[in-house]
Amino acid sequence: MTVDALGRAMRDLRVSVTDRCNFRCSYCMPFDEYTWIERNQVLSFEEIVRVVGIFEGLGVRKVRLTGGEPLVRRDLDQLIQRINSHYATLDLSLTTNGALLGTQAASLYAAGLRRINVSLDTLRPDRFRQITKRGDLQEVLAGIEAAKRSGMSPIKINAVIIRGTNDDEILDLVRYARNNQFEMRFIEYMDVGNANNWTLDKTITKREILDTVHAEFPVREIGRANGSAPAIDYAFLDGSGEIGIIGSVTEPFCSSCTRVRLTADGKLVTCLFSESGIDIKGLLRNGADDEQIRQQIIAIWSARSDRYSDIRWENLRNGRYTAAKKIEMITLGG
Ligand SMILES: C[S@@+](CC[C@H](N)C(=O)[O-])C[C@H]1O[C@@H](n2cnc3c(N)ncnc32)[C@H](O)[C@@H]1O
Ligand code: SF4
Secondary structure, eight states: OOOOOSSSSSSSSEEOOOOSSSSOTTTTOOOOOOOOGGGGGGGOOOHHHHHHHHHTTOOOEEEEEEEGGGGTTTTHHHHHHHHHHOOOOOOEEEOOOOHHHHHHHHHHHHHTTOOEEEOOOOHHHHHHHHSSSSOOHHHHHHHHHHHHTTOOEEEEEEEEEBBTGGGGGGHHHHHHHHHHOOEEEEEEEOOOTTTSOOGGGGGGOHHHHHHHHHHOOEEEEEEOGGOSSSSEEEEETTTSOOOOOETTTTTTGGGGOOOOEEETEEEESSSOSSOOOEEEEEHHHHHOHHHHHHHHHHHHHTOOOOOOOHHHHHHHTTTTTOOOOOOOHHOOOO
């Protein structure tokens, strides 16, 4: 087992398949100065499958495809099909904004995809357009329906809750998820990237979310899946499903973080809040064999000592927090 400098294993791989996106969510997208990854720098499906295989050999058990918006990458179903056929025991999932699920859900399912997370922060059309700038709520709801019809399960609905933006919809989102047998997952608003002007007062805390839900739909805590998932899960006492809450700002979980990230242009990133990544694509394209790449990944992971969210929380509490430069979320994959 490969462990990092703080004794954490490497278990989950997030692969950003593109930094492009059909939405422009205000809490995620960088401002104008962002330089998009050039197409010839984006890893091919062959390259991604090869790297996934090397990670699998190093103990990774879960792979999540993300971005940017992964469904804007052409023929994504073919990548899923290839990963599934080579590494059938991997737990493969996808995070999407859902806009293209209406046309792609059936082919993604046919390629072997079963688990998806769809981002949905509001059920109000005007607000949806305001948050995403380009999105259409009906299209996303229809996309989620198409995923359900295709047979995908579980379907998890991700909502980032921001004070003064959508914090009045926590219970509406819970009702929507319960009525459709989806699992609602609330995410504390975070200081990702460099342009979202984050301040702590905009974050609705995990505790606030839990109290709001619990007052209407009583829950009991289950804990983190596998002990290392970002969300703490809660089961409704009436037996009608679960919710998860990701409290990475106010209840950081760095000590159990087993996630490694691969950017669309083949950089390895060891933390969601990293300032930079380490290039793997160069090795892939310059004739390195799997063992050389494996040794490079081991070296990177062994040196990992990231604990950004722990430190952020310490600094927030003692008034020393300042925004640090980071890789954009669309680059490294949320
Ligand atoms: C970067 S997106 C990529 C996948 C896809 N485009 C989507 O929106 O689901 C992955 C997740 O990150 C979340 N996210 C983006 N910016 C965030 C922020 N500032 N704080 C918390 N979560 C954020 C999104 O809501 C989404 O659930
Ligand atoms: S959260 Fe997802 S859909 Fe929204 S801008 Fe970021 S990558 Fe695009």
